[in-house]
Amino acid sequence: MSKNNDKPKRNRPKILTKYDQFVVPRLRDIPVWVREGATDEEIAKRLNIHIWTLGDYRRKHPKFAEALERPTKWETHVYPRLAEIQQWFEEGVNAEDIIRKLDIGKTTWYEYINKHPMLAELVKWSRSVPISHVENSLLKAATGYEYEEIKTIIEEDKNGKKKTRIEKVKRYQPPNPTAMIFYLKNRAPNEWNDRRELLVNTKALEQERKQLFLDMIEADVVDADYEAIEESVEMEEGYMEPDDSQP
Numbered sequence: 001m002s003k004n005n006d007k008p009k010r011n012r013p014k015i016l017t018k019y020d021q022f023v024v025p026r027l028r029d030i031p032v033w034v035r036e037g038a039t040d041e042e043i044a045k046r047l048n049i050h051i052w053t054l055g056d057y058r059r060k061h062p063k064f065a066e067a068l069e070r071p072t073k074w075e076t077h078v079y080p081r082l083a084e085i086q087q088w089f090e091e092g093v094n095a096e097d098i099i100r101k102l103d104i105g106k107t108t109w110y111e112y113i114n115k116h117p118m119l120a121e122l123v124k125w126s127r128s129v130p131i132s133h134v135e136n137s138l139l140k141a142a143t144g145y146e147y148e149e150i151k152t153i154i155e156e157d158k159n160g161k162k163k164t165r166i167e168k169v170k171r172y173q174p175p176n177p178t179a180m181i182f183y184l185k186n187r188a189p190n191e192w193n194d195r196r197e198l199l200v201n202t203k204a205l206e207q208e209r210k211q212l213f214l215d216m217i218e219a220d221v222v223d224a225d226y227e228a229i230e231e232s233v234e235m236e237e238g239y240m241e242p243d244d245s246q247p
Contacts, residue, residue: 019057022047023064030067043068074112077102082122089126141179146172 026047033043044054058065078085081102088098099109113120151167184192 018049018053019061019064022049023057023061027063027067030064034068034070040068073104073108074116077104078112078119082119085119086122086126089123090129092130095123138179138183141173141176142183144173144175146170 029046030043033046038046040054041051044051047054049057058068085098085102088101095109096106099106102109113123147170149169149171151169153165153167155163155165157163181192
């Protein structure tokens with residue numbers, strides 16, 4: 001063996017690429033730029049690299065790709081407003097109006113409902129609240145209820161000084177027949193539905209028609225009711241109908 005091979009190899013200096021020079025030192029800055037809304041083109045300019053190079057680095061370097069990852073609309077538009085979404089549904093706002101308020105697409109909304117059980121449960125529960133309120137009000141109207149009527153009365157004394165007096169009167173609202181019928185038809189349709197079903201034995205009727213047709217064919221004579229109609233001929237004045245019987 002030669003003496004040259006016995007000498008320890010010296011560490012060669014590492015050749016720095018553009019990624020090492022321009023991207024690695026700014027990896028902590030990139031997520032900040034993303035949160036501020038910077039586009040890929042703007043980030044590429046700040047890193048002093050071409051937009052195509054940025055795409056190449058994104059595929060080759062997982063840390064760079066993670067730094068460039070942008071938050072979804074779930075994180076920015078929906079999750080921070082869950083309390084508002086609940087309130088809107090409880091107030092009876094429909095889903096299309098809520099989607100517009102959140103500034104997201106209809107497909108995105110239903111994708112998030114399927115993907116996030118938290119949102120799905122919130123929507124289901126919030127929608128049931130106004131329905132329960134309506135059902136309770138309907139039952140109250142069907143059974144009758146007491147309520148307090150408040151009147152504000154302004155009076156003048158002998159000196160012309162005005163005084164305000166609040167008068168409370170208890171009143172009773174009797175049961176509403178329409179509400180009773182509607183409630184019973186929906187809650188107990190089998191007992192209170194007005195629909196009546198008529199079952200007809202179509203097979204028996206068909207057999208009866210066939211037999212009647214066969215009896216008519218086998219009969220020698222088929223009697224028919226008829227009426228004799230006397231024909232009359234109207235003649236205009238000065239005109240005589242010729243007699244065909246005379247030569």
